[in-house]
Amino acid sequence: MKISYKWLGELIELTETPEEIGTLLTATGLEVENIEEVESIRGGLKGVVVGEVLTCEKHPEADRLKITTVDTGLPEPLHIVCGAANVAAGQKVVVATVGAVLYPTGSEDAIVLKKSKIRGALSEGMICAEDELGLGTSHDGILVLDTDLPNGTPAADYFGISSDYLIEIGLTPNRADAASHFGVARDLKAVLDREIKLPSVAEFKVTDQSLTFGVSVENAEACPRYTGLTISGITVAESPEWLKQKLQTIGIRSINNVVDVTNYVCHELGQPLHAFDAAKVDGNQVIVKTVEAGTKFTTLDDLERTLSDQDLMICNATSPMCIGGVFGGADSGVSNTTTAIFLESAYFSPVWVRRTAQRFTLKTDSSFRFERGTDPNMPLFALKRAALLIQEVAGGQVTSEVTDIYPTPIQDFSINISYRNIDRLIGKSLGAEKIEQILTGLDIKLEEKTDAGFVAIVPPYRVDVQREADVIEEILRIYGFGQVELSESLSSDYLSDFPVNDPEKLKMRVSELLAANGFYEMINNSLTKPDYAALLGEQAEQSTVKILNYLSEDLSVMRQSLVFSGLEVIEHNINRRQRDLKLFEFGKTYNLINEKYSEKERLAVFLSGNTQEESWIAKSKESAFHDLAAVVSQVLAAMKIRSTEKQEADGTIFQYGLTLSINKKPVVTFGLLKSAITKKASVKAPVLYADFDWEYMLKQYDSAVQYREVPKFPEVRRDLSLVVDKKVTFEELRQVAFKTERQLLRSVNVFDVYEGVNLEGRKSYSISFILQDDQQTLTDKVIDKTMSRLIANYERELNAIIRK
Template identity: 45%
Template sequence: MKISINWLKEYINFSETPEEISNLLTKGGLEVTHIESFKPIKTDLSTMLIGQIVACTKHPNADKLHCTQIDIGTGKPLSIVCGAPNVEIGKKVAVAPVGTTLYTHTGECIKIKSAKIRGEISEGMLCAEDEMGLGPSHEKILWLDTHLSPGTSLSDYFNLSTDKILTIELTPNRIDACSYIGVARDLRALLNKPIQYPATLTIQPQDDKQLLPIKISVEDAIACPRYAGIVIKGVQVQDSPQWVQAKLKSIGLSSINNIVDITNLVMYELGQPLHAFDYDKLKGKEIHVRLATKGERIVTLDNVDRELTGGEIVIADQQNNIALAGILGGISTSIQSETSNIFLESAYFFPATIRSAAKHHKIQTDAAFRYERGIDPNVAVTALRRAGLLIQEIASGKIASELIDIYPHPIKPSHIEVFYTNIQKLIGEALPKTTIHHILQNLDIEITINNQTSFIAIVPPYRVDVTREVDVIEEILRIYGYDNIQLPARMSSTFLAPTKPPLPYQLERTLAPILTANGYQEICTNSLSFVHDGKIADNRTEKTKVKLLNPLSDKLNILRDNLVLSGLEVIAHNINRKLVDLKLFEFGKTYHQEDGKYIERNKLGIWLTGKIEALNWIRQPKDVTFQDLNTIIHLLLAKWGVNTFDQKPFSNTIYKAGVELIYQGISFAIMGQVSKQYLQMADANQPVFFAEVDIDQLSLYPTQKLHYKPISKFPLVKRDLSLVIDEHILLEDIKNVLSEQAEPLIQDMYVFDIYQGTNLPKGKKAYALSFSLQDKDKTLDEKTIHQVMARLMNDFQQKLGAIVRE
């Protein structure tokens, strides 16, 4: 929310600088994140003058031009040629003398110079509104209705002084501060200065002959506890005065017309949204406040034809819906230039109903922002009287009905008992009772039934965040000042006995350093799936998806059930910025439903793409492969002590090809190359390898304790074999044969070549394997080596049908 310092001073008088006010508000809980300077217009009005036309004749050489003499208080009039149609002797006008720099409404820069126009000297310019940047009007020069004498600086007439604008980041619970009076209330408590409330209309008894009929019925007092309104006739819809436009512009709002601008001004002033209807367009001169019927329609001010669900509050006349209550008006009764009579509405709507409707229809207006958080139900009539006064003054309106206020069940303030001992206990300091009472009274919190031990705090309904004793104490502390609480001479703390962290956490803390040591970078992504519901044809069904009840958008409405898309989005973001070699990991959660229950699991995601190592002059760049991913996964499992598991091929919509790791029939990890479909979804245009490890499942497995033993002093022996096997046989099958033999002398085996081509029979492939043999007690002889390798070759032949070549 933006707050103008000049505007704020209309409600509370202070001499502190904007920086000091910013610091005060921030310490009091209203965080000011930015202070910026503001000028209503770029043109320096102090360089311009008020002039009076003392003579005007037709230009001798141009039919549409006039030669004027302008009194600027110097005794010698300026000669200025002007083409405006409303040049009139005696009128006071805005004069830009020679040397003035103007900035137009569209941002164009105009430097005024002495010139000859069709042979006549012109010593300046008589300005239209747009030529000074005041507004869009260009057809006529600006007439000034003022008693100021010619030669007076134009800045004295418009009084458009520079300003400082505070940007306050309101927390959701502080909707009471979403107005100038709301901020002034906090400053009253912080500065101990009174508030000057804006003037409001006193409605006099009306002559029945002058009244315009209006009938209001509220059909759902729960959805709309309070509804007030008044009819105003004879309004002149036109541009707002410059002071109104300047106020709205200072907080980033555009001027629309004087009626709409007044409703916006009062909303920012008092925090109460208002809406004006064209009275003459109301069918039957009736207003009905009710819940919508499913299937009803309304065309709102944004010219969108909306179908209603039945849960919204609508404002209707005798025939049609004319507003989506608390959110957006209807176009059929909108204020137009020809409008002469209006019905002005001020209401309090139930917050949850407004929030639900605004989210469903994807509308976020200033009114909805306030209603859905809970405004002050007791300010509705005050705001109506304030707007009525401004409409009388600015738009020439006249009150044409009684002020109608339907409030059958007034919302009562909260009564909260507060104990002095609890105040001291929570704040850490004994504050004087007079200080406590003074702070609360400055915050509009009344004190009653006050005794030695406690008091009753009567909290106004607009403080929706103050509902408990601790909330009242927080109000006292934030105004008293956290910095004013003295630190004790001696500090103490409660001893917490060390506890063993859960296994999933231990696992994360064990694996993360291994990944970072191998060049991987940790990422932290959103738990929401960034892909629109139904856009990916994955294995999820409606019964397994976890949908948000109140999503921020249609593209963020489902909690993810895997990590792959989160990392792909990060990869795409980096690729678009020319960072193409990436090694990433994330410990995150996934979500799904199972038998009506929500399941949340801890996962580890690993992503590899681009080159496996940085560019260097020793080796040629090498693209990442599945083996690089496989290596890091096996390294992590070995670190955790999990060495015994099965592997089998795997593929689905996520993986083009991959491997599933299984222990005792349960899958705990999947790794492989990401499918083209998923790469396209994330706009990633290069191959990506991905692994997902179920941390919760992995932490359940029995791990082998690491035992350290001395390195053997006897030499290692290498032997190579070539196996020609059926193409469906996997490396995992070869490892299983080796594991079943359990030969203690074989320390390791690795593959150094795989061949499948013309020199082999169809359906066959060849593995080139290298074996490492070692005895910890003696040097191996050839006979022992031959016996070990012979047994191994025999097993390969018998169990795999392999043709063995040494």
């Protein structure tokens, strides 16, 4: 946001330099990024003076050149060679002296005047033409002045050239209240304890009611307040110099006197306005409403846009004229033939304006302010201020009563404040008097004051101050962070309640676990290629979230899985001869399902290459499925997730793998990625991938410590070898075991698997069982009985053959 130092000084007395003001604003949270001197004529004509030609003689060596002597107020006249045909003795002229820097019209390069010899004659400066000074485009001859100013008078004084300072503020989204010179002045008022001098509107009056419009608001949700009036008898022309210069200082191009006034008031008070050509308002009706979806509308940039039924429009009796709070229409704006206008000043809903601005990718000065939240109490004052300025620069009279439709006034925010919390969060006791002084300076009233606290009444333009912590932050930023002394021991405090299970702490726990196992964390872009979605299945392709204003086709959709961004990182590293990779990422995925957007956080783990480097003591070992399974088990254990259901992974992206679930909801799916998936990211090496539903894992985490007494009685191990069908998995064997014996069985483990020619269509498992009783020592009778039941169930349910 750009602020003029001189303009700001018209609203509040400034005795400080621009640099000092920049320091004060930065300290209050309005970070000043740059301060730059701005001149109405580039260079400010420094070193250029008014002079008088004393003599003018023909150059002996050139027919078109003349040798002159010029009085510039110095003890001795300057010798200047001039090529202008109209130069003559006795003229008052503009002289650029040696060392002056000129910026000619149409040139970006500067000219630095030097003493020189031209055809053998000494030249100690230059008598200037209009274009050489940057004042215009004429080069017909030198400028001849009609003035009695003494010789040596700076040319800047003669031409009325002014300079100003441009203060650029990096405005954060929450500080919509400071998006104007008045808004910045309010912060300085609180810091410097000075009064603001707002322009008066006391002279506003309605001359007659010869041009009245019917105004109605059909959508009060989108437009809570709408004001307007008509001005007749205006003359649309070029703006006066003072208005053009102020707009030019903050980088706004002058259009005409009426439009320039609306821009001026917008940047002065933070209230956008719009002027309609009254002759183009059909039926003398102004209707604020939505229109039928699919309606075509041409905006000021001559682009035809298709409206939705969620776009608020300012309409006349027959058609739309303007997109409310965003952009004007091509057919209803002010032109050189306009003689009467309808002037609008309104408060539009930030939600409605933001939605429309994003739909059309339109970012205007108006939408910038409305979508962040303007002051609902400002439209009427700004309307009268703009009407007076238009009458000043374009003539005319107000020819209608002021329309002010405001059925449900927006109330101030009421917030309970405790002195204890103020002292606790700031880290210093400021005292009730100082606190009241700061808040009063910020237009925040104090009511129901007691020794313990008060009720803060916050004006509605401070959309970012709605909680106790926000008010305390306001006190601290005006008091000054630098004025709070550091104590011997540093500590912090807060008002918020924190969950028992802190998601960030749990994320850090898992991150440290993975890092300890040799994994590197990735942070990838959430934008990705649209053709990845087709590889994730038909449903994924249909639920893609597309970017409206994407910068490239490769970054035009939001990712629906972390797999492809991870594969791109793997491809990047492999191309740089880093083939043994262990990577993980916490990231979000995005979907559009039934016209509703969803955002979910997931954890992705990747393994590729070798898990063990080659050395003299061991051979290199390629990453295997069970290496990834071990990592998955560690992550689940860290999150206290132990009892899970297992099933084969869906074959959409996995060649093989497992899905672990709780209550039939998947927690993690992991396995070997299909070659078609890896090749899409130009990865030729095998890649193992685990996809965790991090949000679901957080819900399953229980911070309560679970423990049981250390068993007093010994455990017993029994082994069993059995031959089963090749399709039978160890998981099925484990489930049968625990279904058979729930009390004594502690664990089941497979320690050998054999498949051979002599076991066609079958395989052999060697399994160990750990049995234990917490109440007594197990006897051989109990152990044998348990093992007999296990054998019987294996034979009956899985058709197993027990190897004796």
